[in-house]
Amino acid sequence: MVNLIIDGKKITANKDTMILEAARAAGIDIPTLCAHESVSRSGACRLCVVEVKKGNRTKIVTSCLYPVEEGIAVETKNERVLNVRRLVLELLLARNPKSEVIADLAKKLGVAPQPRFIPDTDKGKCILCRSCVRVCEEVVGVSAIGLSCRGSQKTVGPPYNEDSAVCIGCGACAFICPTGHIEMETTEDKRKIWGRTFKMKACDVCGRYFAPEDQLKYISKITGVPLKELAICMDCR
Amino acid sequence: MKKISTIDDLKKAGEKGLKSLFPDGVKIVVGMATSGIASGADKVYTALDEEIKKRKLSYILAKTGSMGMDFIEPLVDVIEKDKPRLSYGKMTPAKVPQLIDQIIKGNVDKIRPLYRIDEEDVIITGEVKHYLVGALPEYLKDVPKISELPFYKKQVKIVTRNCGIIDPENIEEYIARGGYFALQKALRTMSSDAIIEDVIKSGLRGRGGGGFPAGKKWQSCRNAPGDIKYVICNGDEGDPGAYMDRSVMEGDPHSVIEGMIIGAYAIGAQEGFIYVRNEYPLAVANLTKAIEEARSLGLLGKNIFGANFNFDIKISKGAGAFVCGESTALMASLEGKAGEPRAKYIHTVEHGLWDRPSNLNNVETWVNVPVIITRGGKWFSEIGVPHSTGTKVFSLVGKINNIGLVEVPMGIPLKDIIYDIGGGIPGGKAFKAVQTGGPSGGAIPAAMMNLPVDFDSLWEAGSMMGSGGMIVMDEKTCMVDLARYFIEFLVSESCGKCIPCREGVRRMNDILHDICAGKGKEGDVELLELMAKGIKDGSLCALGGSAPNPVLSTIKYFRQEYDAHIQKKCCPAGVCRALIRYEINAKKCTGCGVCAKKCPTECISGEKKKAHKINQKKCIKCGVCMESCKFEAITVE
Incomplete structure (x- = not known):
C-alpha cells in the first residue's frame, strides 16, 4: 500500500x-x-x-x-x-x-470561450482522444480506423478515408467516443458507419434486427462458435 | 582485411593509417561533407582528378569531412612530405590548374592558402603528429598557422577531432588517430562499472538538448532488470539551422560507432540502433560503410576484441519528423509506429524500445565517450565549467561573418563565439540577439553577450543549450517575426497527440500572425504569456513543453517590439510587410531606373535622371528595389 x-x-x-x-x-x-x-x-x-x-x-x-x-x-x-x-x-x-x-x-468548470480564438468549422466534435482507435484495436481487434496526418491536420478514420474492408460495423467506436463525433445510423435492417452500410441480422426467434452480419461472422471466426448459434439476439438466448 | 582482435592488430592498422595521413608523395584532400558539396566541392574534386590524370602525376586524391569553415568552402588541403598541411578555401575548378602548378613549382603566389598546419594534436592519445619536419620553407613564412586564425583560436576540438582531417571511409585513418583504442581498453581492461564510473566522473551531460548526466542514465539502464537491452543513437537532428550531428556522422562515423560499442558493453546491450534522418543521405552512406567495415574487421559482431561480448548496430532511417528527436517518439518510430511521444513517467531506461531497457544518447554524446575512456573522466571534467563539462559543437548561422561549425569549451562567453570565432556581423550592422536551442530555445539579447554558454546559464536566461543551433540576428531582424517563424515551424511539426501542443501552439501562431499583419489587439501579449504557461505545463512531451520559449524570450527581452506592432502598427526592424512601406528619397535618387526595371510589379516610375516614385497601391514590399539601389535612395519605414 x-x-x-x-x-x-x-x-x-x-x-x-x-x-x-x-x-x-x-x-x-x-x-x-x-x-x-x-x-x-x-x-x-x-x-x-x-x-x-x-x-x-x-x-x-x-x-x-x-x-x-x-x-x-x-x-x-x-x-x-x-x-x-x-x-x-x-x-x-x-x-x-x-x-x-x-x-x-x-x-x-466555469470556462468561457476565449474570444481571441476563431472557432473551427471543419473539425466536427472530434477531440482526437483516440479512444475509438484504441477500442477498435484493443477490444474489437480489427483496427479498422486509425489516425492520419500530423498536428492540427490529424484526423481519425479508416485508411485513406475509403471504405474499410475490415470494419465489422460493431459501433464500439461510436459508443466510446466521449463527444459523439462518430456518427452511426441504424435503421431496421441497415447500419451506416464510416461511410459503409452494413446489413443487419434479424433474430431467428423474435425477428428483431440486432447486430451487423459482418460482426457475427467475425465473432464466429475468432471464437469458433458456429455462425448459426449466433443467430439469436441477446434477449432470446 | 585481417580481423582486429588484439592491441597489436590495432597498432598495425594504425600504422597503415598513418602512412595514408602522412604520405610520402603529394596528397590532395577535398572537404566533401554536405557543406562542401553544396559549395561545389564535387566539381572541384572532379577537376582535380582530371588534372592529375592529364598531367600524369602520381598524386593521391582523397576526401574528408568538414573542418567547420563553411563560409569558405570548398576547402582543399595539400599534404606534401615534411611540409605543413596547407588549406585552400573557396576553391573552384578554374583554380585547379594553378594550384597544381604551385605544388610543382613550390610556391603559393597565385592562390594563397588560408592557413597551414605544422603539427596536429591527436586529442584522443595526447600525441603530437608533425607534418612539418625541419625548417619551414621560405615561401610559407607568410601563411598563418591554423592556431593563429581567430576562427580556430578559442576552439577545442574533441567531438570534431577527426572531421576534415581523416577520410571517413578509411577506418585505418581513424585508428591512426587513436580510434578503437578506447574500445580495446574498455573491453580488455575495464569492468562495466568502471566505465560507467568514469563517464559519471567526466560530468558528461546529454548533448541532444536535455542535458541529463550520461553516466547516470547508463547506470539506470545497466541496473534495470532484463536480459535484452538496447543502445540507441539519436541522429534525428531537426532544428532549423543545426547540422552538428550531420557533420560528425559524415566526417567521422567510426567515432559514433566506437562510442556506442563502449556504451553497449557498459550497459549490457547486445544490439544498437542509429536513428538518422533520411535527409542526411551522406551521413547514412558513410555510417553504413563504417558499420560494414567495422563488422568485417571484427569490431562489431561476436566476441569483440576476444571479449565475451557480442554487439551489432543497425541503421534506421527516419522520415524527417522533428518530434522523432524526442526519445519516446523516436523509439515508437523505430518500432515502425507513428512517431508520437508517450508520457515518460516510466523511464525508457527501464521500458524503452519494444518495452526493453534502452539507453538513448545523441550523436555528440556518444562521440565524447572514446575520448573519456582514453583520457579519463577526470581529464574531461577539467574542460569547461563545473556543471557543464567538456565542449559543445554549435552551428553558427544567420547574420554572422564566419558561418560554420565551431566547437568550444563549455562556459565560453557568448561574445567570444559571436565576435572572435564568428567574426562579428556582416555589413557593419549591429548584433541584436542569438537564438540558441532552435525552436525549443529562446533569443538571448545583445545586452547579455557576456553570458557563459553552458547548460545552466542558458536555461536561466530563458533559452536552452538544445542540440547546438546558434542563429545570429542583426538589427534588421524583427523579433516578433522570429517568434512567429519558430512557432509556425512547431505547428507543422507537432505530432498532434496532446491538445495543448496541437491546438495551443496553433492558436499562438494565429495571434502572432495577426500581430505581424497589424491586426494585433491590446492584451495579446498577456494572452500569449498565459497560454505559454498552460502549454509548458500541460503538454505531453518536451516539444510542446518548450514550444512557447521563442515567444516568451522575445517578449521578455524585446517587449517594445511587440508593443510597436500592436499599438503603433509599425515594425521597428522593417520586416513585417503589412506594417512597412518603401519610399524613394528624392534627394538621393539619381533616376537611373534600375529599381524600376527590377520591380516585379512595375510600381516604380519616373523620368530618366529624375527622382522616381513608388506606387504604394501596387507595391508588394518585396524589397528588391532597395537591394538594387546603388545610391541608398530607397528606405523602409
Whole structure:
C-alpha cells in the first residue's frame, strides 16, 4: 500500500493505482475526456492534469497515467492546474464549437470561450482522444480506423478515408467516443458507419434486427462458435 | 582485411593509417561533407582528378569531412612530405590548374592558402603528429598557422577531432588517430562499472538538448532488470539551422560507432540502433560503410576484441519528423509506429524500445565517450565549467561573418563565439540577439553577450543549450517575426497527440500572425504569456513543453517590439510587410531606373535622371528595389 496526500486528504492506495483512480475513490473529482475503463490510456486530452509535489520539486502530470507514489502530495485544483485545464477547454471550445459535451464541461468548470480564438468549422466534435482507435484495436481487434496526418491536420478514420474492408460495423467506436463525433445510423435492417452500410441480422426467434452480419461472422471466426448459434439476439438466448 | 582482435592488430592498422595521413608523395584532400558539396566541392574534386590524370602525376586524391569553415568552402588541403598541411578555401575548378602548378613549382603566389598546419594534436592519445619536419620553407613564412586564425583560436576540438582531417571511409585513418583504442581498453581492461564510473566522473551531460548526466542514465539502464537491452543513437537532428550531428556522422562515423560499442558493453546491450534522418543521405552512406567495415574487421559482431561480448548496430532511417528527436517518439518510430511521444513517467531506461531497457544518447554524446575512456573522466571534467563539462559543437548561422561549425569549451562567453570565432556581423550592422536551442530555445539579447554558454546559464536566461543551433540576428531582424517563424515551424511539426501542443501552439501562431499583419489587439501579449504557461505545463512531451520559449524570450527581452506592432502598427526592424512601406528619397535618387526595371510589379516610375516614385497601391514590399539601389535612395519605414 502507498500513502499519499491528495488535496490535503491522507489517502492510502494500492501500488500501481493511478492518481486519477485514487482521487476518485476518495471522492475527489478530476475531469477527463479520454480516460475510459475499456481501453489503455493515451494521456492526450490533458484535462486530468494535477500537480505532484515530491520532495521540494513540483511538476504537472497527467493523473490518468501517473501511478501513486509514497509520500507525494497532489493538488488537483490549484491555480497552476486550473490554468492548464482552462486552456485545454478554451482550445476545445474553439476546436469543437458544436460539441455539447465540451460546452457542458466548460460551463461546469466555469470556462468561457476565449474570444481571441476563431472557432473551427471543419473539425466536427472530434477531440482526437483516440479512444475509438484504441477500442477498435484493443477490444474489437480489427483496427479498422486509425489516425492520419500530423498536428492540427490529424484526423481519425479508416485508411485513406475509403471504405474499410475490415470494419465489422460493431459501433464500439461510436459508443466510446466521449463527444459523439462518430456518427452511426441504424435503421431496421441497415447500419451506416464510416461511410459503409452494413446489413443487419434479424433474430431467428423474435425477428428483431440486432447486430451487423459482418460482426457475427467475425465473432464466429475468432471464437469458433458456429455462425448459426449466433443467430439469436441477446434477449432470446 | 585481417580481423582486429588484439592491441597489436590495432597498432598495425594504425600504422597503415598513418602512412595514408602522412604520405610520402603529394596528397590532395577535398572537404566533401554536405557543406562542401553544396559549395561545389564535387566539381572541384572532379577537376582535380582530371588534372592529375592529364598531367600524369602520381598524386593521391582523397576526401574528408568538414573542418567547420563553411563560409569558405570548398576547402582543399595539400599534404606534401615534411611540409605543413596547407588549406585552400573557396576553391573552384578554374583554380585547379594553378594550384597544381604551385605544388610543382613550390610556391603559393597565385592562390594563397588560408592557413597551414605544422603539427596536429591527436586529442584522443595526447600525441603530437608533425607534418612539418625541419625548417619551414621560405615561401610559407607568410601563411598563418591554423592556431593563429581567430576562427580556430578559442576552439577545442574533441567531438570534431577527426572531421576534415581523416577520410571517413578509411577506418585505418581513424585508428591512426587513436580510434578503437578506447574500445580495446574498455573491453580488455575495464569492468562495466568502471566505465560507467568514469563517464559519471567526466560530468558528461546529454548533448541532444536535455542535458541529463550520461553516466547516470547508463547506470539506470545497466541496473534495470532484463536480459535484452538496447543502445540507441539519436541522429534525428531537426532544428532549423543545426547540422552538428550531420557533420560528425559524415566526417567521422567510426567515432559514433566506437562510442556506442563502449556504451553497449557498459550497459549490457547486445544490439544498437542509429536513428538518422533520411535527409542526411551522406551521413547514412558513410555510417553504413563504417558499420560494414567495422563488422568485417571484427569490431562489431561476436566476441569483440576476444571479449565475451557480442554487439551489432543497425541503421534506421527516419522520415524527417522533428518530434522523432524526442526519445519516446523516436523509439515508437523505430518500432515502425507513428512517431508520437508517450508520457515518460516510466523511464525508457527501464521500458524503452519494444518495452526493453534502452539507453538513448545523441550523436555528440556518444562521440565524447572514446575520448573519456582514453583520457579519463577526470581529464574531461577539467574542460569547461563545473556543471557543464567538456565542449559543445554549435552551428553558427544567420547574420554572422564566419558561418560554420565551431566547437568550444563549455562556459565560453557568448561574445567570444559571436565576435572572435564568428567574426562579428556582416555589413557593419549591429548584433541584436542569438537564438540558441532552435525552436525549443529562446533569443538571448545583445545586452547579455557576456553570458557563459553552458547548460545552466542558458536555461536561466530563458533559452536552452538544445542540440547546438546558434542563429545570429542583426538589427534588421524583427523579433516578433522570429517568434512567429519558430512557432509556425512547431505547428507543422507537432505530432498532434496532446491538445495543448496541437491546438495551443496553433492558436499562438494565429495571434502572432495577426500581430505581424497589424491586426494585433491590446492584451495579446498577456494572452500569449498565459497560454505559454498552460502549454509548458500541460503538454505531453518536451516539444510542446518548450514550444512557447521563442515567444516568451522575445517578449521578455524585446517587449517594445511587440508593443510597436500592436499599438503603433509599425515594425521597428522593417520586416513585417503589412506594417512597412518603401519610399524613394528624392534627394538621393539619381533616376537611373534600375529599381524600376527590377520591380516585379512595375510600381516604380519616373523620368530618366529624375527622382522616381513608388506606387504604394501596387507595391508588394518585396524589397528588391532597395537591394538594387546603388545610391541608398530607397528606405523602409
